[in-house]
Amino acid sequence: MVMVNLIVILLIGGLLAILSERISDTMPRKVAMAVVLADLLYLLICLSGMPEITQLQAPVANDPSTWLMHFKADWIPAFGISIELALDGISLLMVLLTLVLGAIAISASWTDIVVRKGFFEANLLWSLAGVLGVFMALDLMLFFLFWEVMLIPMYFMIAIWGHENRGYAAMKFFIFTQASGLLMLISILALVAVNHSGTGIWTFSYFDLLNTEMAERTAHWIMLGFFIAFVVKLPGFPFHTWLPDAHTQAPTAGSVILAGILLKTGAYGLIRFAVPLFPEAALNFSYPAMLLGAAGVVYGAVLAFGQTDFKRLIAYSSVSHMGFVLLGIYAWNELALQGAVMQMVAHGFSTAALFMIAGSLQERLHTRDMREMSGLWQQMPRMGAVAMFFVVASLGLPGLGNFVAEFLVLLGLFQINVWITVVAATGLITGAAYSLLLMQRSFQGEVNKKWANYGLIDFGSREMLTMAVMMIALIVLGIYPQPVLDAAQPVLQSLLELTASPTVDVVEVAQ
Amino acid sequence: MNATMFSSLAPILILSLTSIVLMIQASVKRDQSVAWVITAVGFALTLWGASYARDFTQPVTILLQVDHWSLFFTSLITLASLVILVLSRDTFSPEGERKEEYYLLLVLSVLGAVVLIQSSHMVSLLLGMELMGVALYAMIAFPERGQLPLEGAIKYLVLSACASAMLLYGFALIYAATGELSYAGIGAKAAAAFAVNPMLIMAGSAMVLAGIGFKLSLAPFHMWTPDVYQGAPTPVTGFLATVSKGAVFIALSRFYMDGALYQYSGLNTALVVLAVASMLVGNWLALRQENIKRLLAYSSIAHFGYLLVVLIALAHLDAGLISQSITFYLTAYTVTTLTAFAVVSTVAGEDPAKQDISAFEGLFWHRPLEASALTVAMLSLAGIPLTAGFMAKFFVITVGIQSDLWGLLAVLVVGSAVGIYYYLRVIFAMSKSIEGDGQSANHLEKLLVLALLASILVLGSWPQPFIVYVGGL
Numbered sequence: 001m002v003m004v005n006l007i008v009i010l011l012i013g014g015l016l017a018i019l020s021e022r023i024s025d026t027m028p029r030k031v032a033m034a035v036v037l038a039d040l041l042y043l044l045i046c047l048s049g050m051p052e053i054t055q056l057q058a059p060v061a062n063d064p065s066t067w068l069m070h071f072k073a074d075w076i077p078a079f080g081i082s083i084e085l086a087l088d089g090i091s092l093l094m095v096l097l098t099l100v101l102g103a104i105a106i107s108a109s110w111t112d113i114v115v116r117k118g119f120f121e122a123n124l125l126w127s128l129a130g131v132l133g134v135f136m137a138l139d140l141m142l143f144f145l146f147w148e149v150m151l152i153p154m155y156f157m158i159a160i161w162g163h164e165n166r167g168y169a170a171m172k173f174f175i176f177t178q179a180s181g182l183l184m185l186i187s188i189l190a191l192v193a194v195n196h197s198g199t200g201i202w203t204f205s206y207f208d209l210l211n212t213e214m215a216e217r218t219a220h221w222i223m224l225g226f227f228i229a230f231v232v233k234l235p236g237f238p239f240h241t242w243l244p245d246a247h248t249q250a251p252t253a254g255s256v257i258l259a260g261i262l263l264k265t266g267a268y269g270l271i272r273f274a275v276p277l278f279p280e281a282a283l284n285f286s287y288p289a290m291l292l293g294a295a296g297v298v299y300g301a302v303l304a305f306g307q308t309d310f311k312r313l314i315a316y317s318s319v320s321h322m323g324f325v326l327l328g329i330y331a332w333n334e335l336a337l338q339g340a341v342m343q344m345v346a347h348g349f350s351t352a353a354l355f356m357i358a359g360s361l362q363e364r365l366h367t368r369d370m371r372e373m374s375g376l377w378q379q380m381p382r383m384g385a386v387a388m389f390f391v392v393a394s395l396g397l398p399g400l401g402n403f404v405a406e407f408l409v410l411l412g413l414f415q416i417n418v419w420i421t422v423v424a425a426t427g428l429i430t431g432a433a434y435s436l437l438l439m440q441r442s443f444q445g446e447v448n449k450k451w452a453n454y455g456l457i458d459f460g461s462r463e464m465l466t467m468a469v470m471m472i473a474l475i476v477l478g479i480y481p482q483p484v485l486d487a488a489q490p491v492l493q494s495l496l497e498l499t500a501s502p503t504v505d506v507v508e509v510a511q
Numbered sequence: 512m513n514a515t516m517f518s519s520l521a522p523i524l525i526l527s528l529t530s531i532v533l534m535i536q537a538s539v540k541r542d543q544s545v546a547w548v549i550t551a552v553g554f555a556l557t558l559w560g561a562s563y564a565r566d567f568t569q570p571v572t573i574l575l576q577v578d579h580w581s582l583f584f585t586s587l588i589t590l591a592s593l594v595i596l597v598l599s600r601d602t603f604s605p606e607g608e609r610k611e612e613y614y615l616l617l618v619l620s621v622l623g624a625v626v627l628i629q630s631s632h633m634v635s636l637l638l639g640m641e642l643m644g645v646a647l648y649a650m651i652a653f654p655e656r657g658q659l660p661l662e663g664a665i666k667y668l669v670l671s672a673c674a675s676a677m678l679l680y681g682f683a684l685i686y687a688a689t690g691e692l693s694y695a696g697i698g699a700k701a702a703a704a705f706a707v708n709p710m711l712i713m714a715g716s717a718m719v720l721a722g723i724g725f726k727l728s729l730a731p732f733h734m735w736t737p738d739v740y741q742g743a744p745t746p747v748t749g750f751l752a753t754v755s756k757g758a759v760f761i762a763l764s765r766f767y768m769d770g771a772l773y774q775y776s777g778l779n780t781a782l783v784v785l786a787v788a789s790m791l792v793g794n795w796l797a798l799r800q801e802n803i804k805r806l807l808a809y810s811s812i813a814h815f816g817y818l819l820v821v822l823i824a825l826a827h828l829d830a831g832l833i834s835q836s837i838t839f840y841l842t843a844y845t846v847t848t849l850t851a852f853a854v855v856s857t858v859a860g861e862d863p864a865k866q867d868i869s870a871f872e873g874l875f876w877h878r879p880l881e882a883s884a885l886t887v888a889m890l891s892l893a894g895i896p897l898t899a900g901f902m903a904k905f906f907v908i909t910v911g912i913q914s915d916l917w918g919l920l921a922v923l924v925v926g927s928a929v930g931i932y933y934y935l936r937v938i939f940a941m942s943k944s945i946e947g948d949g950q951s952a953n954h955l956e957k958l959l960v961l962a963l964l965a966s967i968l969v970l971g972s973w974p975q976p977f978i979v980y981v982g983g984l
Contacts, residue, residue, distance in 0.1 A: 078978040079909075115944060116876075145896040152895065155935075160942050167939055174935055178895070179928035186908055186920055193912045 002046045003071055003085040003136050006095070009039045010129035014122035021118030029113075032121035033106045036128070040099040047092075064138075064207050068092060072205075075142070080192075080202035084139035089487040090341060094135040094268055097348050100469070101260040102128045107466040108356045109253035112363060113161055120161055123153035124253055131257075134265045138206040140188045143273075147265070148181050154262065157254040158246060163362075169249035176242040180232035187225025191277065194218060209277060210498070216281065223278035223285065230274055233266030236326050237296035240319045247315035248368070252359025255311065259318050260352035264344045267325045271340070271495070275332065279499035282330075289330040290413070294423045296323030301430035305437065310368045311358045313438055314351060317394060320427055321347045321402075327424055328409040332499070334492055336412025339405050341488045346393075346401030346477050349470045353390040357383065360463065361442070364456050370438070375447035380458040384443040386467045393474050395435035396428050401477030518567040519577040521560030522585050523629075526622040529553025533615045546611040547600055550618055554593045557621075561586045573693050576631035576765070579984045580834060584628045584761050587842060588754045592621045594849050595754070597959050598746040598856045603653070613653055620646035620750070624758035631769065632693045633682045636762055637675070640726065643755060644671050650750070651743040659863065663742025670735045674725030681718030688712050694769035701771065713777050719766070720781060726759040729785045729819070730792035733812045737800075740808035744861055748804055749852030752811050753845045760815065764822060764837055773825040782823050786919060789816030790926035797933045802866050803855055806933055807848070810892055813926055814844055817904070820911050820919050827914030831982075836906035838981045843891070843899035843970055850888040850963040854881045857956045868937055873945030880957060882941045884964040889934040891967050894927055899970035 013035030020027035050068070064070040069087040076082075087095070105124060113120045130150025137143040151174060159170035188204070195212045196202055203209065214222075232239040243263075247255050275282040300320030307313040321343065328340030360383065361376075362368050377384030393400040396407075406428065413421045459467070477484065517524065532549055536542075561582045568578045596617065603610045623643030630636040648671070652664030686692055688711040689700040705712045721732065728736040740748050772778055793813030800806040821836045858874065858881050859865035874882040891900030904927070911920045970977060 074975075075973075076975045076978065078975060078982065148896045152890070156942060159939050160944070170939065171932060171935055175928060175931050178893075178931050179924065182894075182924045182927055185905075186912070186924065189905070189908050190912050193909070 001071060002043070003069055003087060004083075006039055006043060007129045007132050007136075009035060009042065010125045010132065013039075014125040014129070017121040017125060018118040025117065028118040028121040029106060029110055032125055033103060035125060036099060036102045036106060040096075040103070043095065043099065075139075078202075079141075079204070081141045081204050082139050083142055084205055085133075085136040085142075086138045087136055089489070089491040090268070090271065091135045093341065093345060093484060093487055094264060095132055097264070097345055098128060098131050098135065098261050100473075101256060101348055101352055104352055104356070104466055104469065105253040105256040105260070107462060108256050108359055109251065110462060112252045112359055116160065120157065120251075120253075123156050124257065126150075127153040127157070127257060128261075131261050131265060135268060139204045140192070140206060140209065140273075141204040144181070144185055144188055147184070147269075148178065150262070150265075151177055154254065154258065157257075158250045161251040162249040162254070163251075164249075165245070166249045169245040172242045173246040176232055176239070180229040180239070183225045184229035187222045187229075190218075190222050190225070194222075206273070206277075212277070219278045219281035220284070223274060223281040226269070226274040226277070227282075227285065227289070230266040230269040231292070231326070233269070234263060234322050234326060235266070235319060236292050236322065237299050237319065238292075240296065240300070243319060244312050244315040247318070247355070248309060248311040252356060252362075255355040255359070256352040259315070259355055260348040263318065263322055264348060267322070267329065267340065267344050270326075270329045271337070275329065276495055276498055283332060283499070286330040286332060287417075290327055290417065290420050293323045293326030293330065294420050296320065296326060297424050297427035298323075298430070301427050301434060304434040305430065307434075308370050310361060310370055310373075310438070310442065311355065312368075313370075313434060314354045314358060317431070317434060318347070318351055320431060321351075321394075323427065324406055324409045324424065327413055327420070331409070331413045331416045332496070333412050333415060334489070334496060336409050336416070337492045337496075338485055338488060339408030339410075339412060341492070342401065342408060342477070342481060342484060343405035345484060346405045346474060349473050349477075350390050350393045350400075350402055353386070353467060353470045354394065356463075356466070357387050357390070360459070365451065365454075370441040372450065373442040373448065374445045375443070376451070376456070377443040378447050379451065379456045382459045382464065386459065386464075386471075387443055388439060389471055390474075391435045391439045395432045399475070399478045401474045401481070404478055404481045512572065515567050516569070516571045519564050519569055519571050520575070521564045522557045522582070522589070522625055523575075523622065525553065525556045525560045526618060526625060529556070530615060530618045530622065533611070533618060537611045537615070541611060543603075543610045546614045547596070550596055550614040551593065553618060554589050554596065554621075557589045557625075558586055561589065570631065571629075574632045574635040575626070575629045577629055580838070581629045581761070583838065583981075583984055584757065584841070585625050587845060588621065588624050588628070588757060591753045591757075591845050591849055592617065592750070594853065594959060594963070595746045595750045597955055598749065598853055599744075601953070601956075602744050602746050602856065602861060613650065616646040616650050616653075617750070620650065621754065624754050627758040628761045630762055631695065631765065633685075634692060636766070637678065637682070639762070640678075640759065641675065643758065644675075644726075647747075647751060647755060650747045651739060653747070654744055654861065659742035660744065661742075663739040666735045666742075667739045670725060674722045674732075676722075677718045677725075678722030681715045681720075681722060684711055684715030684718065688715060694766055698769055698771035702774070705775070713775070716772055716775075716778055717781060720778070720785070723759060723763050724785060727756055727763070727815050728808075728812050729815055730788035730812060733789070733792065736812060737796075737805040737808040740804045741802055741863070741866075745804070745852055745856040745859070748807075749849055749856070752807065752848050752852065756811065756815065757841050757845055760818065760837075760841065764834070767822055768825065768830055768834075773822075776826075779823055779826050782819055783919065786816045786819035786823060787922050789813060789819065790922050791816075794926040794929040794933075798929065800933070801868055802863070803859070803868055803871070803937065804866055806868070806937070807851055807855075810930070810933075811848065813930060814892070816926070817907050817923060818844075820907050820916060820923065823919065824910045824914040824916060827916075828910065832910060832913070834984070835978070835981050836910050838984065839906050839974075839978070840903040842977075842981075843903035843967075846963060846966050846970065847888050847891040847898075847900055850884055850960070850967060851892070853956070853960050853963060854885040854888070857881060857960065868940050871937065871940045872943045874941040876944065881960060884960045885941065886938050887964055887967055889937050891971065893931050893934040897968065897971045899967045899974075901971055902974045 017028040017031045020031045067086045067088045072084045130146050133146030155174045194214045235243045300316050304313050304316035325340045325343050328336040396403045570576050620643050623639045627639030648668045654660045688704040691697045724732040793809045797809035891898035894900045894904040
């Protein structure tokens with residue numbers, strides 16, 4: 001029930017945020033913040049009450065009773081669809097990341113949003129609820145539902161409160177993700193139909209579908225449907241073109257949620273569904289997938305280097321960083337997978353912070369064009385220092401979370417394929433180039449006369465507090481990553497065992 | 512005919528009686544509100560009649576087949592007609608002296624639709640289709656002023672006449688081959704006749720298909736649709752889109768199932784061509800529309816393309832899941848389309864300038880209820896989860912996968928992806944920050960919109976009871 005409550009609290013919180021606008025103009029953001037923090041607190045209290053949390057037990061992937069939490073209730077029994085939620089180490093990490101970044105996003109919207117504040121905060125909370133659902137749902141239909149529905153509030157956030165080209169960006173975002181979602185729906189239904197023809201039972205439960213027997217060719221095509229849907233969301237090359245537009249045009253809070261959380265749903269889907277459901281087909285496909293990942297790393301970095309728009313540069317850097325996640329997942333060994341999970345968390349914080357800085361700059365300068373910025377450090381030293389921190393975090397400075405992540409991925413990948421590792425490693429160099437370029441163009445150099453008498457306001461205490469949370473998180477992840485690795489390790493271990501075990505060997509079924 | 516047969520015919524008898532009462536009323540005292548009440552009572556009684564007749568399911572003569580499936584659709588289109596009736600009141604009150612006739616036409620048209628749904632014989636099929644169609648011509652042309660309604664009505668009249676002619680010629684050919692006019696009779700003798708003279712059966716059923724294709728506005732027989740949708744008064748467009756098309760589709764499925772036509776691969780290929788063309792043409796042409804009624808016209812072309820996939824799957828699957836899917840899809844489509852037209856009717860009225868998508872800008876902020884309803888309707892048409900339209904698409908895809916229709920499913924994905932664009936355009940326009948006048952609809956219409964909105968969401972988020980009910984039909 002805890003998991004249902006987590007989602008319901010956010011849904012009701014959204015309604016409260018709309019209603020609270022009647023009390024006062026500043027009420028919605030306070031309500032939204034209170035709701036997210038309450039949700040986080042509730043989760044932590046429930047977790048601390050559980051004896052297993054002290055040492056996450058190794059869950060057996062296809063036995064829900066070994067998971068941290070499991071909830072199941074009938075929904076559409078006619079088709080074997082149920083409301084099935086479950087939580088293991090990886091989902092827990094993602095849920096925690098979602099709630100923390102959710103609070104950060106609300107903080108980012110504090111002064112950024114000036115019209116229809118209640119509806120904005122409601123959309124923010126609803127999209128968080130959808131993301132939580134994605135990370136916890138283990139009924140494939142329920143998963144698909146959250147997957148699609150979380151996009152609608154996001155669409156509204158871009159379409160209503162976005163920047164100058166919001167209509168185009170929102171539309172592109174929605175069409176890309178919906179069309180790929182439709183592919184996933186067909187794959188889900190095909191998988192269920194295969195299972196139905198084998199066992200005579202309609203079921204959408206992950207645990208029942210894990211051992212579906214099917215012909216190699218069938219598995220390949222169904223897997224491909226899942227793969228494309230998740231890679232579009234990740235986004236992997238060449239399905240990334242929606243991302244720069246959506247991220248650039250979204251309001252700051254929207255960018256934070258998009259980059260920090262929504263992209264992770266794609267990676268999570270690959271780890272949770274695309275590979276375990278079709279172990280053989282997915283691992284046969286690992287070479288092309290890794291090539292796409294490496295291409296994403298390099299291509300994203302090169303394009304990021306060519307940008308003049310502050311937000312667009314960060315957006316392309318996301319493409320590059322998520323390429324590492326794709327590489328880590330399809331290397332499919334423990335080191336690389338640990339790296340992928342680590343990257344999901346670390347990239348969530350570093351990109352969210354960079355988008356917040358971009359948002360603050362836009363709020364003050366009314367432009368995102370780096371050619372018009374220069375020497376901003378002198379006028380806003382605090383913001384400059386913070387930006388420096390997150391830029392070096394993003395380029396992978398040892399001692400911060402992103403370094404650990406990318407290093408683990410490369411280490412794991414090296415055991416699988418040396419040449420792809422070499423190509424991917426160049427991403428670290430190009431990453432340093434575009435990151436430092438970003439810093440140089442905007443904060444260093446001569447002071448642009450245009451802003452000299454503009455009365456630019458440096459970060460205040462609210463912003464510094466928000467940034468401090470993310471800084472501490474990245475430092476902890478960089479110096480003492482063990483808790484995150486510990487949380488993910490048993491799950492990854494069981495997934496590796498599951499995909500290696502002979503019981504799931506693909507059986508040739510006569511077509 | 513025995514006495515229980517009259518009980519089976521309760522919906523048809525009540526509708527006929529209502530039309531007679533309306534005629535008498537018009538000759539005694541001409542009053543629009545009285546005619547409105549009589550019609551409403553008539554429809555309510557028809558609903559009761561449809562549930563009463565459930566205890567007397569049987570073939571009534573060779574012309575009609577009264578079974579649970581047809582009675583369900585009788586109730587559905589009667590409910591839809593009630594919605595149309597509510598919307599019609601304000602639309603036709605400025606129409607001078609002759610507004611009662613509209614209600615008479617509406618009742619006659621519904622009567623035709625019910626006959627069509629229950630038909631099991633080509634004669635009753637034609638009879639129902641013509642009764643429904645002829646009344647509809649007049650309904651489309653009902654507004655006295657303006658050229659668009661007249662243009663729409665003439666187009667519909669001429670093309671419908673062509674379609675009827677084709678239909679009749681198709682009947683004649685099939686009769687020549689089999690010597691039968693009832694669906695079951697054709698089903699029994701077609702195989703033997705096909706062995707003797709395959710061309711006659713193929714040509715005949717192809718012509719029947721073309722005639723029905725006109726009424727369903729399947730591509731490439733869709734040319735009339737946008738003009739008629741735009742020209743007709745909005746409630747009439749809603750009626751055409753839901754009651755008329757729904758009834759014709761049921762007639763087609765019965766003909767196809769009972770006539771066992773699905774066993775001929777040539778016909779299936781023809782249906783595949785129609786389905787693919789409708790999905791692509793409908794979605795493609797909808798992209799460039801500025802008028803929301805024209806947009807809905809093209810969207811309905813695409814939707815009947817999706818629905819045809821289910822009918823094509825009949826060659827591979829048993830009829831149970833097929834008829835369940837058709838029922839769910841048509842119900843979802845009817846509810847969703849009615850919601851869209853209800854909002855268009857209350858917000859835009861009959862003013863063509865207000866029916867442009869750009870005229871809906873800012874609707875979220877000054878008429879939140881209507882805007883939310885239209886948003887949900889658009890999401891449902893696009894097939895987004897938690898709406899009725901998603902469950903409908905779920906059925907289509909399930910059926911498609913089980914019968915290995917991968918090519919059609921690929922087209923469906925492409926079509927739906929294109930479709931999202933124009934549905935979102937409407938939503939995007941409504942979410943723009945533009946202040947407008949806060950005039951609101953009357954309470955009855957608001958209640959109606961709310962009820963329709965709720966039913967889309969209930970069908971989409973808690974479909975289990977309805978699926979069970981439909982499974983038992």
